[in-house]
Amino acid sequence: MNQFQNFLNNLGTNLAVGAAKSAEATKRAEEIYPTVLNLRGKYHKELKDLGVSLKETPVQAAGAFGARLLTDIANDGTRGIYWRYNHPLAILDKAVDRTLETAVGPEAYKELGKQKTGLMALGITVPATALAGTYDITNVGEMFRPKGYAQSYAEEGSEDRRETQQPAQELFERFFLQRQGRPLKYETAKEDIPDLTPERYANFMKNYYQDKGLFGLVKYTSENLEGVPELRMLGYPVNIASAATALGGLAGASIALRAPKAGKSVVVQQGLPGIADDVSTVKTTPGFTKGLTRRGFAGAIAGAAAGALTGTAINEVIARANRPQLPTLEQYEQEMQ
Numbered sequence: 001m002n003q004f005q006n007f008l009n010n011l012g013t014n015l016a017v018g019a020a021k022s023a024e025a026t027k028r029a030e031e032i033y034p035t036v037l038n039l040r041g042k043y044h045k046e047l048k049d050l051g052v053s054l055k056e057t058p059v060q061a062a063g064a065f066g067a068r069l070l071t072d073i074a075n076d077g078t079r080g081i082y083w084r085y086n087h088p089l090a091i092l093d094k095a096v097d098r099t100l101e102t103a104v105g106p107e108a109y110k111e112l113g114k115q116k117t118g119l120m121a122l123g124i125t126v127p128a129t130a131l132a133g134t135y136d137i138t139n140v141g142e143m144f145r146p147k148g149y150a151q152s153y154a155e156e157g158s159e160d161r162r163e164t165q166q167p168a169q170e171l172f173e174r175f176f177l178q179r180q181g182r183p184l185k186y187e188t189a190k191e192d193i194p195d196l197t198p199e200r201y202a203n204f205m206k207n208y209y210q211d212k213g214l215f216g217l218v219k220y221t222s223e224n225l226e227g228v229p230e231l232r233m234l235g236y237p238v239n240i241a242s243a244a245t246a247l248g249g250l251a252g253a254s255i256a257l258r259a260p261k262a263g264k265s266v267v268v269q270q271g272l273p274g275i276a277d278d279v280s281t282v283k284t285t286p287g288f289t290k291g292l293t294r295r296g297f298a299g300a301i302a303g304a305a306a307g308a309l310t311g312t313a314i315n316e317v318i319a320r321a322n323r324p325q326l327p328t329l330e331q332y333e334q335e336m337q
Contacts, residue, residue, distance in 0.1 A: 011059060018063025021050045025064075026071055033084070035077035036068055043068075086217070088233050089178065092128065092246055096121045099250045103257035104292060116293040123300030124249030127308055132242040133224075134180045143170040147192040148225035149181040160188060178236060183208060183225065193226055195323050200227060227319035240318075244311030245304045252303015256295045 025046035026034055034043065047064060054061045072078055085091050100117050101109040109117065130137050135144040142162055145151055150161035153169050161184060164170050173179040183189060183205060190196045200223050213219025217234060224230040224237070231238045 014057070014059035015063035015066070018052055018057070018060030018065075019067035021047060021052050021060065022064035022067035022071070025050060025052075026068070031077075033077045033080040034068070034071050034075055035081055036065070036072050037078055037081070086234055087178075088132075088236050088238050089125070089129065092125060093121070095246075095250060096124055096253075099254050100257065100296065103254045103296075108292070112292060119293055120253055120296035120300055123297045124246060124253065124304055127301075127304040128242050128246040128249065129178070131239070131245050131308060131311070133230075133237045133239065134178050135174045143167050144174055145170070146180055148184055148189040148196070150184050152179065152181050162188065162192075180235075180237060189225060195227065195319075196225060200322070201225070223322055227322040228315040229318060239311075240314050241308060241311030244307040244314070246307070248307020248310070249300045249304035252306070253296050253300040255303070256299025257292060259295065 025043050028046045029041065029043040031038075031041065031043060038044075051057065052060045052064050076083075085094065097117070100120060104112070129135075133146050136146045137144060139145050139147075143151070143164060145162060145164075151164035151170055152173050153164045153166035154161035155163070155165055173181075184192070186196070186198065186201050189201065203223060204221060204225055207219065207221040211219050211221075213232070218231065220229070220231050222229050224239070228239055228241075
């Protein structure tokens with residue numbers, strides 16, 4: 001009974017101590033997004049160093065969690081992560097950064113700078129977005145309008161919404177905002193996609209307008225207008241070809257950058273026998289980053305090309321399997337007899 005009484009007497013104090021230690025841990029962690037979802041980040045390491053753990057100090061841990069939750073809400077920690085990564089291209093951008101930094105190391109990555117790492121990233125992001133379906137790189141005359149989709153600035157009430165009155169706006173939406181446009185009516189879409197069937201079109205339109213997906217964020221269809229599987233994240237399309245291109249580019253850049261590099265030296269500092277061990281450190285010299293940009297870009301392009309060919313081939317096989325199997329002329333004549 002005394003233990004329970006002590007627990008109650010110290011409950012408020014321990015909760016307050018936990019909250020105070022949570023504030024200190026948050027300050028030390030210097031996080032961009034202080035979120036309760038991060039269960040193994042620097043914040044938890046700092047909190048543990050301050051003597052707070054669920055096993056040893058459960059009440060302080062509860063106080064720390066409450067303070068952390070309030071900090072999350074007040075600073076849009078969890079929502080900030082959602083806002084930052086609610087688009088496939090934002091996720092790809094982060095994956096590219098992490099891949100390049102891991103391949104060359106933090107020091108070399110910092111020395112390269114955003115201009116050079118950005119050039120390497122282009123070898124991955126440009127081909128991946130080109131195959132996503134938000135624009136058709138071959139359709140120059142119609143401002144790169146993708147097959148089966150209308151222009152955003154077509155004349156109101158026009159029969160053919162493949163023509164636009166504002167080409168500059170179309171280009172801005174297509175390449176900056178990455179907007180695909182709305183599906184065309186069936187008759188016009190079929191002119192773009194000859195093998196489009198009424199059944200496929202109806203199923204896609206139902207998925208496009210009525211299917212809410214997962215919390216309205218992500219939805220999937222086994223057949224888009226061109227007959228291939230497609231995932232949409234807040235309206236942005238991702239298919240097998242674009243995903244394979246991105247993965248291939250990331251792998252190619254990583255392999256190319258991990259090749260033997262010149263300009264990396266090992267510095268050995270001799271210790272004192274029985275007092276301090278020898279210490280070896282790797283020093284990055286300016287020559288270390290020489291040629292990395294070219295090698296990384298070439299690896300990214302090669303990997304993306306391999307991924308694009310593989311993904312496109314898979315898409316073609318799936319699309320071919322989804323097309324209606326019409327009888328040949330000979331079969332048709334035999335059935336008519």
